[in-house]
Amino acid sequence: MNIQFKKGVLEICVLSVLAHKDCYGYELVAEISKRIDISEGTIYPLLHRLKDEGHVTTYLQESAGGPPRKYYRLTESGRNEEHEQKEEWMRFAASVNALLLGMNHAAD
Amino acid sequence: MNIQFKKGVLEICVLSVLAHKDCYGYELVAEISKRIDISEGTIYPLLHRLKDEGHVTTYLQESAGGPPRKYYRLTESGRNEEHEQKEEWMRFAASVNALLLGMNHAAD
DNA sequence: ATTAGGTATCTTGTGATGCAAGATACCGTG
């Protein structure tokens, strides 16, 4: 799949999954990979960025067989961001679709 | 508008407009900007890449008041590319929408 | 105990590509 399509989209995907439930990084990769191929080297820097920006908080939780998991939870700011970015994506996708379908002269 | 969303999408937008009619660069910027903000510094390198890859050919045509215009026309390879990239975009957009709407467990 | 393998997090370097800013050049008008 075209890597470039993903630029900027993975962030809203992460926010959107976290809007449904708290997740740890590894779990997010698995969740999102059901639809869009994504690697771990992408998700961790992204999650740290989201934390730096105050959109998520984290808490540790032990796991059965393996190192402790770091769960990510949306903050209020994160929920706002999720909402805004989702709307922006919808507008953007609609614009691209309009262009690809040749509706760029009259319709709206 | 989120710059990152555009990565990789502008190429299919250009191909798609050219699938309707031959255009010169300046005209493409105007055409695409109706829906998606785009700058000239983006379109010219992109057009040169498309030419290098054999997806377009060019021809010059004089204009009333200004330098000659360089028109771009899709080649057969360009039409194939346009078709494939359009389908890939549609699949991608559908995947993202599914994720954002929380349909990532069962539905398909 | 030592090794191997699965789970989980994180870092580094590379590549693709959009943009701002500016250079170049043609043309008509004042």
Place this chain on the structure above:
DNA sequence: CACGGTATCTTGCATCACAAGATACCTAAT
């Protein structure tokens, strides 16, 4: 002849996804 609009093109920068690998915890087999 300078100016502004049209039109093309180049350079340097920023963003972000990825491959590859480092680290570390735990269980099970040797």
